[in-house]
Amino acid sequence: NAGVTQTPKFRVLKTGQSMTLLCAQDMNHEYMYWYRQDPGMGLRLIHYSVGEGTTAKGEVPDGYNVSRLKKQNFLLGLESAAPSQTSVYFCASSYSTQETQYFGPGTRLLVL
Amino acid sequence: AQSVAQPEDQVNVAEGNPLTVKCTYSVSGNPYLFWYVQYPNRGLQFLLKYITGDNLVKGSYGFEAEFNKSQTSFHLKKPSALVSDSALYFCAVRPTSGTYKYIFGTGTRLKVLA
Numbered sequence: 462n463a464g465v466t467q468t469p470k471f472r473v474l475k476t477g478q479s480m481t482l483l484c485a486q487d488m489n490h491e492y493m494y495w496y497r498q499d500p501g502m503g504l505r506l507i508h509y510s511v512g513e514g515t516t517a518k519g520e521v522p523d524g525y526n527v528s529r530l531k532k533q534n535f536l537l538g539l540e541s542a543a544p545s546q547t548s549v550y551f552c553a554s555s556y557s558t559q560e561t562q563y564f565g566p567g568t569r570l571l572v573l
Numbered sequence: 574a575q576s577v578a579q580p581e582d583q584v585n586v587a588e589g590n591p592l593t594v595k596c597t598y599s600v601s602g603n604p605y606l607f608w609y610v611q612y613p614n615r616g617l618q619f620l621l622k623y624i625t626g627d628n629l630v631k632g633s634y635g636f637e638a639e640f641n642k643s644q645t646s647f648h649l650k651k652p653s654a655l656v657s658d659s660a661l662y663f664c665a666v667r668p669t670s671g672t673y674k675y676i677f678g679t680g681t682r683l684k685v686l687a
Contacts, residue, residue: 465616
């Protein structure tokens, strides 16, 4: 039981490049979330999903897209990376909205 | 606007002394309340949560938290701090209506001195 895994762990992009961050969970959770963590700002919700095939915007969705084609996977895409997207990205999942969120180890992204 | 406040960026405490990490919130209704801990280069780990019931909640690693409805606070406590407790602590609130979103505080760095 691996819990929540994230790929890659670290990435450097040039401005304008695109990439996809992959989140996978093996706990059969319905809810999945993408957050970004920036110094002094805590965690901010980018997008979330309440089930396979559904996604919704969070607090800071601009510049990101997501897809949840399979229940266990939640992908975060950056179509045209900007330096402002330099951050640590965390994926999380939960069985329900009342339950604890389980977090992945994070992806550190640097956009030059 | 709904918000969570962790008024202290950093808390320093001597090993063996009691510790308190503060959290207050401004959310309508009866939200669910959580504490998470983050060690360097790791994701957040669940410590404890309050849904309903006893105002004193016990969690992992000897931590506990006290819910105070009148003060809208959920302070994290531990009777005797360990150096290994040094980490970043986040308070989170899940409103019970209108949204699936959790609201996180900005985090408090706890430093336990040997």
